[in-house]
Amino acid sequence: MTSEATLWSKDASQRAGSPLLLLFHGYGANEADLFGLAEELPAEFTVASVRAGLAAGPGYAWFPLGPDGEGGLSFDPQEVKRVSAEIGSWIDSVRGEHSSVSLLGFSQGMAIVSTLARHRPTDFAAVVGLSGFVLDTAEDDFFRDQELAARKLPFFWGRDQADPVVPQPLxxxxxxxxxxxxxxxxxxxxxxxxxxxxxxxxxxxxxxTATVLAE
Incomplete structure (x- = not known):
């Protein structure tokens, strides 16, 4: 992940002390896909839309994803953990000048933001998942789910019950x-x-506004 693959809503000189909201696009999209949302979100946030690193279709993906033959999706847990750790390191490189960090992910991007929250349960102020899912994973020390449950992290999940893309098992x-x-x-x-x-x-x-700006 590099600065060249990230779109920012504010110039570097305007970011200090602001809450940071990171946007993670869906499979086959890119960093421009969600960036227009910045104009519709609270102006107090610095919004950064991040590009995934794996070429997929017309755009990019966070990790390989495909049908599992049983109505769900298959993925490599080790690859998910590797990518999430890499993203976490990048977040550490930019979070210092911000008052907090929140996450928003669409579709596969929701799988990434929820994984980041599970891996780093105390690092984020709030998480938003849109038309997406949480990965169904086996117990693993990487996923600190008990700590996350104790943290009581605010999480917004929006979807349409008629969504034709996300498999029902997920x-x-x-x-x-x-x-x-x-x-x-x-x-x-x-x-x-x-x-x-x-x-x-x-x-x-x-x-x-209620979960981050009101704190």
Whole structure:
């Protein structure tokens, strides 16, 4: 991850002391895909939209992902851990001038932001997942889920029940996992499919204001 692969909503001279919100795009997209959301989110945030490192389709992916033959998705847990550790190191390189760090991920990006929260349960002020999922993983010391549950991290999950992309088994496992490990705000939207709606971004803005800016 490099500065050349990240879009920033504020010049470097304007970032000091601001809360940082990092955006993680979905599979096959790039850092420009979510960057337009910055204009719809609270102006107090410095927003940075990050590009994944793996070429995939017309864009990039955070880690290889494919069907598992049983209605779900297959992935390599070791690759997920490697990429998440790399992203965590990059976050450490930029977080020093900010008052807090929050995460927002769309689709596969939600898998990354939830993994980061599970690996670093005390590092983030809030997490937003849009039309995505939490990876269904075996117990592993990398995933500090008990610490995360004790932390009571605010987590916003927005999706459409008619989303045609995220497999139902992952929806069900995410729906079981999130309330047990986070303080979950879950909102369902009609007619959004696998996307982001204006109503959802308004709710995300309200969530970030209440959980980050009000602290």
């Amino acid at each position: 929806v069900e496992s995410s729906n079981a996992w999130l309330p047990k490990h986070t303080v979950l705000t879950k909102v369902l939207y009609n007619g959004m499919w696998h996307g982001i709606s204006a109503a959802e971004i308004k709710h995300v803005s309200e969530f970030l």
